[in-house]
Amino acid sequence: MAGQTTTAELPDGGQAPAPKISLRDVTKRHDTQLALDRITLDIPASTFFVVVGPSGCGKTTLLRMLAGLDAPSEGQIAIANPEAGHPQNSMVFQGDSLFPWMTVWDNAAYGLTMRNVPKARIDEVVGHYLNKTGMYGARTLYPHQLSGGMRQRVSIARAFANDPDILLMDEPFSALDEQNKTLLHEELLRIWEETRKTVVFITHSVDEAVTLGDRIMVMTAGPGRIKTIVPVDLPRPRNVVELRHTPAYGELVYDIWAQLREEVDRARSREPGSKA
């Protein structure tokens, strides 16, 4: 339960910039079930890193270990120390994670409040991100008064306002309809391009992965292994709607879907009731 990801000063001697996140043979078992199998991976700073994989491939487990909410069974996770005054990571959780007992404002200010940031600074930062996500006008409302899309925007504002070194996003848009999703992709990219934080973003949508990511890691059906990592060389800043009309986008989606397809089929064949 109290698992901690080790925070280590990474060696800075080499020519290549040290990765922000570094995993070495990270394995995770739930009881005896192997969830993640020897993941070795470097994520450079300021990268928008997307992980796609079939359901049950251990994506969320991976993210929870990066967040320090779970500990690996074997292997090491090294995360570069954050700059002074910044938390190492903040997570945008899958599903409803806003506290129902706090207003939009108090939810968005949560991380800063917990870190005892001066009130004037909190007002400034939270105001900024609620404006960016279009939720400033709703700041006195409670989550039950908001739509699912609005709640997820507040959840994003909460993570960005906390100003972490690394943003961890666990299928933040999976419960939303297509229009809301597209709008939130645009907002997320706009905010991200201002800050260029290191992002690890989990999704099961190939479109979402290509739209947002710099690199896309495809995972195998459980136990989760790295199948391939595909660089996305689409120019930034990206216009979400126009991007989808370009041939390069279509090719990438096709390639990644082809890779993912095999794994989805494998995952399905193991479901109860399917023919072996």
Place this chain on the structure above:
Amino acid sequence: MSAARPRSLWSDRTISILSPLVLLGLWEICARTGIVDVRFFPAPSNIIGHLFELASSGALWRHVGASLYRLAAGFVVGCVPAIVIGLAIGLYRPVRAAFDPLISATYPIPKSSLLPLILLIFGLGESSKIAMVAIGVFYPVVINTAAGVRQIAPIFLDVGRNFGASRFNMFRTVALPGALPLIMTGIKLGAGMGLVLIAIAEMVGAKQGLGYMIWNAWELFDVQTMYVGLFVIAIIGFVMNAGFDALERAIVPWRKG
């Protein structure tokens, strides 16, 4: 006639006000016409009249004041530790392991049966009455608080941890507000139990209070005073409940969508 249509709130309320009035009216008629024995069932008009007599003589207020003081003191003494222990039981497994068997073993004991023991320990003074109320309040509050914490979705605890909440802040910003709706349920049940127990406790070894007033009236065969006592206890219970409902609406504004 077509199928029943939803009646307005107003008509529901009218019915709920009218039904006790109709009952009182019937009682009045039965008492006056001699259908019921007025030695046991004095006419409501006589009881109300007697209530005003007792109120203007000051005797009623002395008893009400004594009972309310014990109720309030016992409520605080029982409620505060119940919330703290309940939160700890809900949050920490070792605390749960330590307290759960104790609570489940002692909870089924009828609290009124503890009165002799409490009198033995605390004597005949105020503290035994306060202790009885506190015990009555403690159980529903501690059980509901622990249940309230345990029904908090695990994601909220993850959010607290991920955003760096200290142990104290996990209590203050996650466990307490998350459990608050059920804590309020426990408080309402506990207050009702406290009222039951204060009436019983005051019947033994007390010189004032509503329970004493009722018991003393029985000994003197002063049936009207007995009814006044019952009536006032009912009013206190009703007002208390309405007060907690209002409090709940004020401090749990997120409860209803």
